Amino acid sequence: MRTALCALLLLVSGCGATVAQDKPAVDPVTVTNCGQQVTFDQVPSKVVTNDTGITELMFALGLKDRMAGYVVDGGNTVDLRTSPWKSDFDSTKKLADKISKEVVQGANADLVFAGWNYGFTESSGFTPDALKQLGIGTYQLTEACRNGVGKQRGIMPALDALYTDLRNLGKIFRVEAEAEELIKGYQQQISDAGKLMAGKPRPKVFLYDSGQDQPFTSGRNAAPQDVISKAGGDNIFGDLDDSWTTVNWETVVQRDPDVVLIVDYADGEANTPAQKQAFLEGFAPLANSPAVKNKRFFALPYAALVESPRNPASIEAFAKYLSQA
Known part of the structure; x- marks a missing residue:
């Protein structure tokens, strides 16, 4: 009887043997x-x-x-x-x-x-x-x-x-x-957002992060590139093989943006999207751009425009804005 019981317990505890309680090491x-x-x-x-x-x-x-x-x-x-x-x-x-x-x-x-x-x-x-x-x-x-x-x-x-x-x-x-x-x-969220601008003209979008002497913006390798393109627009600096980078105002003016996407964070010169918009509206070389003339400005938080799990929701929000403008 004891032998049978021990055999049964052996399956569970080792019946008198020392059983390691530690979890096995995780494989690399x-x-x-x-x-x-x-x-x-x-x-x-x-x-x-x-x-x-x-x-x-x-x-x-x-x-x-x-x-x-x-x-x-x-x-x-x-x-x-x-x-x-x-x-x-x-x-x-x-x-x-x-x-x-x-x-x-x-x-x-x-x-x-x-x-x-x-x-x-x-x-x-x-x-x-x-x-x-x-x-x-x-x-x-x-x-x-x-x-x-x-x-x-x-x-x-x-x-x-x-x-x-x-x-x-x-x-x-x-x-x-x-x-x-x-x-x-x-x-799925991005796919659904893309339908909002289906068949509509793609506006030229200038991503404005910061900088008054020279603007800081996004090339094709930073998150705004996909936020803009998947929402139905075209990043005016999507030809730059870089992520976040500095450009010059002359090129911004030449590329004549239809919409400005503003990064909402304190950059040292302007602390709010309204202040950044006011600067752009008062910047004479951009006065004739469609974005300024039509007051087409949209802001998203910094964390929505760097690589983050907010990117899909950012695409949806920007697509809704573009489709209604």
Whole structure:
């Protein structure tokens, strides 16, 4: 009887043997990030993110509990106020306004999720290589990957960059099903938005981020390119093989925009979309452009116009505006 009982228990507990209670080690995963193969031996548990859109990627995938905290510039108050993940921001620690080695070391980070000009920069010494020397892993935002021509950024269309990062993060954090579900929903939302401008003329759109001496705008590799094009317009600087970049006013005037899409954040010269619109309306060389003459201005928050899970909703909102104008 005891032998039979022991045999039965052996199937469950080993019957007198010592049974390890620890969960099995997670198998390493390798993803391609900015053209490099990056392997993660463990699921990161103390992630520090830099910038609003990057942080929202983590929140959208339900990864708040994997974060040590986030870094967001103090000028991005509009982002936080309008975020669909405001409660996640409120319940996650804000570490600083500016990211640095000291900030991520103080948070005991095991991974920093940032991008070139989204935290990573040689001028401050805050780079993936510098963090590697400190034993801290990095993941780079795909929208901001350098493409091998100087410091130009962008290696794929903006929405492809969004989907790439969602899938990579899904693998790294073992939430692949959640990532695919998000992508499926975003693709449907974008497809539906595209129908709003079907058969209508495509307006020429100038993305105005900031800058009064010289305008800062979006080339074809930053998120506004797809926000504009999928909504039914044409980015007047869609021929530039770069992401966010500085141009000159002469070219803006020559390209004669029909609509201006304004980035809503404090840029140091103008703190509101109304102030930016007032500057453009008072800028004499643009006075005869259709955008100014017809007062066709539309604003979206900064986080809606960098790579982020807000991009599909931004496309829908801009498409609605264009279809009604």
